[in-house]
Amino acid sequence: MLGRSLALGAALLGLAALEEPALAQGAGEQFLPRLVYRTGAYAPNGIPFANGAADYYTMLNERDGGIGGVKVVMEECETGYATDKGVECYERLKSKGATGAAYVSPLSTGITFALTEKVFSDKIPLLTLGYGRSESRNGAVFPWNFIALGSYWTAADVAIQHIAKELGGMDKLKGKKISLVYHDSPYGKEPIPALQLRAQKNGFEFTAIPVTHPGVEQKSQWLAIRQNRPDYVLLWGWGVMNSVAIQEAAAVAYPRDKMIGVWWSGAEPDVTPAGDKATGYKALLLQHPAGKFAVHADIEKHVYAKGQGVGKDTLGQVLFNRGLIDSMIGSEAIRTAQGKFGKKPLTGEQVRWGFENLNIDAARIKALGFEGMLAPFKFSCADHQGADMARVHQWDGKAWKVISDFYTADRSLLDPLVADAAAKYAAEKKITPECAKS
Amino acid sequence: MLYREAGQFKSSYSADMAMFPIRQDRIALALLLVVAFFIVPFVASDYFLRAILVPFLILSLGAIGLNILVGYCGQISLGAGAFMAIGAYSTYKFTTGVHLPLDWFGTEISIPPLAVLPSILLGGFMAAIVGILFGIPSLRIKGLYLAVATLAAQFFFDWVFIRVKWFSNYTPSGSVAAPELNFFGLVVHSSIERYLLCLAFVTVFAFIAKNLVRGSLGRQWMAIRDMDIAAELMGIRPFYAKLTAFAVSSFMIGISGALWAFVYLGAWEPLAFDINRSFQLLFMVIIGGLGSILGSFLGAAFILILPIFLDQVPHALGIPISVETISHLVFIIQGSLICYLLIVEPHGFARLWAIAKEKLRLWPYPY
Numbered sequence: 001m002l003g004r005s006l007a008l009g010a011a012l013l014g015l016a017a018l019e020e021p022a023l024a025q026g027a028g029e030q031f032l033p034r035l036v037y038r039t040g041a042y043a044p045n046g047i048p049f050a051n052g053a054a055d056y057y058t059m060l061n062e063r064d065g066g067i068g069g070v071k072v073v074m075e076e077c078e079t080g081y082a083t084d085k086g087v088e089c090y091e092r093l094k095s096k097g098a099t100g101a102a103y104v105s106p107l108s109t110g111i112t113f114a115l116t117e118k119v120f121s122d123k124i125p126l127l128t129l130g131y132g133r134s135e136s137r138n139g140a141v142f143p144w145n146f147i148a149l150g151s152y153w154t155a156a157d158v159a160i161q162h163i164a165k166e167l168g169g170m171d172k173l174k175g176k177k178i179s180l181v182y183h184d185s186p187y188g189k190e191p192i193p194a195l196q197l198r199a200q201k202n203g204f205e206f207t208a209i210p211v212t213h214p215g216v217e218q219k220s221q222w223l224a225i226r227q228n229r230p231d232y233v234l235l236w237g238w239g240v241m242n243s244v245a246i247q248e249a250a251a252v253a254y255p256r257d258k259m260i261g262v263w264w265s266g267a268e269p270d271v272t273p274a275g276d277k278a279t280g281y282k283a284l285l286l287q288h289p290a291g292k293f294a295v296h297a298d299i300e301k302h303v304y305a306k307g308q309g310v311g312k313d314t315l316g317q318v319l320f321n322r323g324l325i326d327s328m329i330g331s332e333a334i335r336t337a338q339g340k341f342g343k344k345p346l347t348g349e350q351v352r353w354g355f356e357n358l359n360i361d362a363a364r365i366k367a368l369g370f371e372g373m374l375a376p377f378k379f380s381c382a383d384h385q386g387a388d389m390a391r392v393h394q395w396d397g398k399a400w401k402v403i404s405d406f407y408t409a410d411r412s413l414l415d416p417l418v419a420d421a422a423a424k425y426a427a428e429k430k431i432t433p434e435c436a437k438s
Numbered sequence: 439m440l441y442r443e444a445g446q447f448k449s450s451y452s453a454d455m456a457m458f459p460i461r462q463d464r465i466a467l468a469l470l471l472v473v474a475f476f477i478v479p480f481v482a483s484d485y486f487l488r489a490i491l492v493p494f495l496i497l498s499l500g501a502i503g504l505n506i507l508v509g510y511c512g513q514i515s516l517g518a519g520a521f522m523a524i525g526a527y528s529t530y531k532f533t534t535g536v537h538l539p540l541d542w543f544g545t546e547i548s549i550p551p552l553a554v555l556p557s558i559l560l561g562g563f564m565a566a567i568v569g570i571l572f573g574i575p576s577l578r579i580k581g582l583y584l585a586v587a588t589l590a591a592q593f594f595f596d597w598v599f600i601r602v603k604w605f606s607n608y609t610p611s612g613s614v615a616a617p618e619l620n621f622f623g624l625v626v627h628s629s630i631e632r633y634l635l636c637l638a639f640v641t642v643f644a645f646i647a648k649n650l651v652r653g654s655l656g657r658q659w660m661a662i663r664d665m666d667i668a669a670e671l672m673g674i675r676p677f678y679a680k681l682t683a684f685a686v687s688s689f690m691i692g693i694s695g696a697l698w699a700f701v702y703l704g705a706w707e708p709l710a711f712d713i714n715r716s717f718q719l720l721f722m723v724i725i726g727g728l729g730s731i732l733g734s735f736l737g738a739a740f741i742l743i744l745p746i747f748l749d750q751v752p753h754a755l756g757i758p759i760s761v762e763t764i765s766h767l768v769f770i771i772q773g774s775l776i777c778y779l780l781i782v783e784p785h786g787f788a789r790l791w792a793i794a795k796e797k798l799r800l801w802p803y804p805y
Binding site: 043 | 485488490493610612616618703704707709710712746750760761762
């Protein structure tokens with residue numbers, strides 16, 4: 001009997017805990033929800049990114065006492081890369097802290113699609129660094145989405161440009177066969193329209209080969225590639241799918257140096273499980289390479305030396321560095337917004353202003369310690385992406401080596417795609433495209 | 439003492455066969471409905487309504503639907519996720535307008551965009567039709583073999599909604615966004631409105647289900663479940679009984695799929711209704727109690743709410759554990775609880791509830 005009443009008491013306590021409003025967070029602190037995945041099939045890639053994003057804020061708190069003196073408080077929530085879990089995490093964290101969530105960065109295209117519907121009414125910016133809805137570049141239709149630095153359409157275009165360069169010119173693409181092996185989800189399907197457009201324009205033959213989630217079974221896909229013998233294979237995978245693809249490519253003797261991954265398929269966890277088979281594999285770079293820069297020294301000094309931080313063993317990896325950039329863009333947006341609204345915890349709506357007016361020039365990049373990692377960029381209402389550049393790097397068996405200069409995606413080709421898709425979305429959702437007056 | 443039916447005399451057959459024959463049950467249910475409709479929306483936080491109660495109600499509806507098929511009619515189904523997907527995508531198509539060119543017949547089907555409520559109901563009907571189609575094999579194959587046949591439905595519809603671009607209105611990403619939830623001019627937007635909408639749907643369909651299972655149809659289902667040959671000899675047509683079970687079950691699951699997509703997620707992809715969703719619903723039914731409407735709610739609460747709650751305990755208590763450890767712990771705790779429960783009470787929460795009721799009748803003087 002006692003046991004039963006204890007169980008009942010525990011259950012009631014549990015309900016109370018679920019109901020518990022945000023407490024323990026000081027009034028003078030900026031709250032930042034962190035949707036991460038450190039478990040499941042996508043954890044190998046989710047962990048370094050989450051580590052980098054977290055350690056950057058820990059470093060800001062330790063070194064500068066936060067952003068403009070306002071300490072940043074983070075809370076992680078495990079999504080497991082699942083959309084419904086991501087929505088739950090978002091709802092759980094969106095109104096915590098003194099002013100609610102500053103912004104959300106879910107690192108999942110599926111969750112981004114679901115949250116895009118919700119941030120409109122919750123007024124929370126959605127930072128999607130190099131992933132998410134490609135058409136959300138149009139800030140008049142998607143005021144809350146910030147698809148910073150690149151979309152899948154940018155990536156597709158740059159990948160084709162690199163292939164053309166390897167072949168010796170755009171005209172050499174004619175008659176070539178290019179296959180896309182993609183994760184069968186919104187993430188993997190996004191680049192297809194851009195690639196079809198390129199195929200039409202440059203006259204290559206394009207085939208898209210889907211791989212079902214989570215991508216551990218790819219035998220039939222690579223058999224199709226063995227029969228079809230495409231000149232190049234583009235890989236749009238995430239998590240274990242990437243390393244499996246590289247191993248399957250080796251099994252059918254498809255040359256790894258004819259494979260080009262998107263920037264989400266080009267990190268250490270993607271190639272190390274494949275061992276020697278991964279040597280020669282190429283992938284796009286979302287501007288920044290692997291390695292350590294000035295900002296890493298600060299993190300080592302202010303975070304790891306004090307026994308804090310979570311990502312010591314992933315420091316300097318590709319995805320760790322991308323996590324750093326993600327947090328850098330977010331924190332700079334908050335800093336920009338502080339310039340207008342004052343040095344205090346800001347609401348999502350105020351941070352959105354900061355994003356839209358964010359201008360990271362070369363001097364600022366140097367001051368932040370990101371010199372060599374990325375090029376200057378600037379957001380505006382019409383352009384929530386800010387940059388169109390990417391490079392290519394290659395795995396030499398031990399490390400990633402940058403093998404190309406910066407490519408710039410052809411906006412004359414992609415902008416009509418963005419405009420079309422955004423107009424369609426606006427019509428479906430009855431949005432009047434308009435830039436906020438600020 | 440409080441829960442005793444002594445003195446409640448039934449003077450007619452209809453009173454004896456009432457949905458809730460005991461007066462205390464009726465009072466408790468009325469109170470529960472009053473609390474759910476009039477008190478919960480005003481005291482519960484935004485997060486609690488939107489991220490816990492809304493999915494709980496929607497999946498409860500799905501579990502009720504599946505319970506009719508598995509619990510009452512004894513036809514094991516692993517295709518619940520597919521029927522949810524059919525409900526969701528049909529509703530999406532009806533709200534955005536259906537244009538299906540039938541060139542072979544020299545005609546085309548063209549339906550203008552419909553309002554949300556009729557679309558959701560039509561979505562349920564589409565699921566029911568497909569349910570009947572996939573129920574036909576149940577007349578020949580039984581038990582686990584039927585589970586495999588319904589599994590085929592699951593994979594088939596996963597494939598259809600990923601590959602046939604018509605269903606997602608040719609969006610390049612394959613992800614579709616639900617249109618505005620406009621119910622006769624009232625736009626459902628806030629958490630309270632979403633919660634009340636789901637609650638209304640679930641209340642109506644739970645009553646319908648409760649009513650069906652005590653009537654002629656429900657008795658036919660249960661007769662088929664308990665021994666199909668005997669049922670047939672008694673004059674029950676297995677064809678009719680099984681296919682109605684498939685139809686009613688798929689209808690409710692389809693409605694819950696439509697609500698899951700439109701009210702909870704807002705934007706979705708076929709992955710939202712994959713095989714894991716089918717398993718989730720089946721576990722809710724098994725843990726909650728086969729052949730019990732109340733069990734469907736209890737099972738949904740256990741499978742859906744318990745992990746969310748466990749996930750937040752360490753943080754609420756201020757224990758610093760990393761998120762991955764917590765999420766592994768949640769798996770371990772919930773897994774052990776499921777094993778424990780199935781060993782101690784294989785008939786699920788509904789049976790525990792029934793035992794509690796029996797004890798309450800004797801309390802405080804048990805013999």
